[in-house]
Amino acid sequence: MARKLMKGNEAIAAAAINAGCRYFFGYPITPQNEIPEYMSRELPKVGGAYVQAESEVAAINMVYGAAGAGARVLTSSSSPGISLMQEGISYIAGAELPCVLVNIMRAGPGLGGVQPAQADYFQATKGGGHGDYRVLVLAPANLQEAVDLTQLAFDLADKYRNPVMVLADGMIGQLMEPVEFSPYRPAAGLPPKDWATTGTVHSGGRQRVINSLYLYPDQLENHVRAIFRKYAEMERTEVRYELYNCDQADVVIVAYGTTSRIARSAIEKCRRLGLRVGLLRPITLYPFPLAAFDLVVERTKAFLVVEMSMGQMLDDVKIAVAGRRPISFYGRTGGIVPTSEEIVKQVQELLGGRGA
Amino acid sequence: MKIVYEKSRGLTDVPMHYCPGCTHGIIHKLVAETLVELDVLGRTVAVAPVGCAVFAYEYFNCDAQEAAHGRAPAVATGIKRVHPDNIVFTYQGDGDLASIGTAEIVHAAMRGENITVVFVNNAIYGMTGGQMAPTTLVGQPTTTSPLGRSRLGQGAPLRVCEMLATIEATAYIARVSVHNIPRLNGAKRALKKAFQMQIENKGFSLVEVLSTCPTNWGLSPVDSLRWVEQNMLPAYPLGVYKDIEGGT
Ligand SMILES: Cc1ncc(C[n+]2csc(CCOP(=O)(O)OP(=O)(O)O)c2C)c(N)n1
Ligand code: SF4
Ligand SMILES: [Mg+2]
Numbered sequence: 348m349a350r351k352l353m354k355g356n357e358a359i360a361a362a363a364i365n366a367g368c369r370y371f372f373g374y375p376i377t378p379q380n381e382i383p384e385y386m387s388r389e390l391p392k393v394g395g396a397y398v399q400a401e402s403e404v405a406a407i408n409m410v411y412g413a414a415g416a417g418a419r420v421l422t423s424s425s426s427p428g429i430s431l432m433q434e435g436i437s438y439i440a441g442a443e444l445p446c447v448l449v450n451i452m453r454a455g456p457g458l459g460g461v462q463p464a465q466a467d468y469f470q471a472t473k474g475g476g477h478g479d480y481r482v483l484v485l486a487p488a489n490l491q492e493a494v495d496l497t498q499l500a501f502d503l504a505d506k507y508r509n510p511v512m513v514l515a516d517g518m519i520g521q522l523m524e525p526v527e528f529s530p531y532r533p534a535a536g537l538p539p540k541d542w543a544t545t546g547t548v549h550s551g552g553r554q555r556v557i558n559s560l561y562l563y564p565d566q567l568e569n570h571v572r573a574i575f576r577k578y579a580e581m582e583r584t585e586v587r588y589e590l591y592n593c594d595q596a597d598v599v600i601v602a603y604g605t606t607s608r609i610a611r612s613a614i615e616k617c618r619r620l621g622l623r624v625g626l627l628r629p630i631t632l633y634p635f636p637l638a639a640f641d642l643v644v645e646r647t648k649a650f651l652v653v654e655m656s657m658g659q660m661l662d663d664v665k666i667a668v669a670g671r672r673p674i675s676f677y678g679r680t681g682g683i684v685p686t687s688e689e690i691v692k693q694v695q696e697l698l699g700g701r702g703a
Numbered sequence: 704m705k706i707v708y709e710k711s712r713g714l715t716d717v718p719m720h721y722c723p724g725c726t727h728g729i730i731h732k733l734v735a736e737t738l739v740e741l742d743v744l745g746r747t748v749a750v751a752p753v754g755c756a757v758f759a760y761e762y763f764n765c766d767a768q769e770a771a772h773g774r775a776p777a778v779a780t781g782i783k784r785v786h787p788d789n790i791v792f793t794y795q796g797d798g799d800l801a802s803i804g805t806a807e808i809v810h811a812a813m814r815g816e817n818i819t820v821v822f823v824n825n826a827i828y829g830m831t832g833g834q835m836a837p838t839t840l841v842g843q844p845t846t847t848s849p850l851g852r853s854r855l856g857q858g859a860p861l862r863v864c865e866m867l868a869t870i871e872a873t874a875y876i877a878r879v880s881v882h883n884i885p886r887l888n889g890a891k892r893a894l895k896k897a898f899q900m901q902i903e904n905k906g907f908s909l910v911e912v913l914s915t916c917p918t919n920w921g922l923s924p925v926d927s928l929r930w931v932e933q934n935m936l937p938a939y940p941l942g943v944y945k946d947i948e949g950g951t
Contacts, residue, residue: 396784401810412781415768525757544766547747556760557768559759
């Protein structure tokens, strides 16, 4: 299929439809409005439905209902809206329903600003809502990857019966890049949705209930343990990351999404300055690529974590490195995107000004 | 021998957990009978609330989803949009529907969502132990209005039928009661009409049922029925508030 120049938000929306998503529930918020706009235009053409919800609270509960009815369903929002959805996301994880969430992050806290940020990392990867659960989080760094990961997200959601989040920022959402859509086929071996509430006429009279209530603690503990067996399986089989230029690197930059793109150009600038710098780019933020650090830790002298936040993924990097090497952090926040020059300067400081 | 009465097959055999004299059970029975009589039980999906009826999915003999507190109309919207051929209803208390879930009920009505809402108004938060609800009567004591609800600062009952009837896209809105047999029969007729509206794709229907909470009202079951008659009826006039087919 031909390559097409698209805006990030539209590419994500188109990928969702390509992956068989037919239902979208959402509420407008900058900088992701092109997603609901695209869905409102395109879903009716493919026999689906777009509903503009009265709030993000309602939107996520519509997602719950539609997912429980067996559909592939998407919602998207940006940071404050995702905060409002957290109770519903917890219910969806608790009731073991598949759905895909897109968070095109903007700067916070509070109303914050509409410029890009990566400050929802904790919220996305450490739960966000109440109770013991996880959301599988995919972080694209370019639009082709946004398309591929959005499609993958629907398969992973169905495979694990768990919410999957595509976590990007306003930069990725607003950027234009060529993307290619290959004909999509769902992953082989996805479990049948025989739990979906479609009416008992379709189940030979067997009642199906979508629920996360377990009043007896032993039953609830068993339920949570069963959910966590899925997370253990994700941690074994779904970890995704990219290593770039790490073979000879004295410094390995750890960055995801937009900041990883900037890190890449910083690495080229460093090369010209005679500095050996690599990139470890997590693609799944949960499960975090802990083992990838073992592959590079021996050869590198130090890690530099770069985020558009005050340091959130940093905690996971500390866990992964486990004190074996020093870790520095460089972060910009409030909607400021770091420049490659700023990152080069950090590397130079780390290496004691060598090669300046 | 001739069978004169049977438990509806719209209900499961699970023993109900409701307190003695609570009319939640009666309302379940009426809804279940209605679904069977309209021959839609097998394609019905119930949405249970958070409230005393949280286990409704164990009692209704159909597919079901348990919603977060107040969000049942949003969950029902998701289900109905995916499977318009399903009959989808929510069963919600007054705290659930008239307090935490006001946005969801108003906007489901505003969209004319083709679902049916069974709204059980007992003027109190039953499940959490008898706190004040938006539907609590002025002067009615609760655990969070120990001196009785005061109009000053705590306001007066929110009348859901009257409010929703002003919304253009609604099809059928009625308030009924189950405190005596004639009223109970009327409640059944209203429920039937409401579900019929959905079956015929006419849009949003809601039946508010005045209900008892002997436990948290601190009254015997019989006195509770009397309390509905004497105190709730004046505050919540029964009747059909909206019927796009023109009936009353
Ligand atoms: C988000 C959230 N807030 C509060 C609660 C606690 N809670 C459970 S039921 C309930 C009130 C239920 O009252 P009502 O809807 O009137 O139902 P009833 O028990 O009277 O039938 C509340 C406040 C909850 N479960 N979730
Ligand atoms: S607490 Fe009240 S509403 Fe709840 S079951 Fe008991 S009597 Fe019924
Ligand atoms: Mg109540």
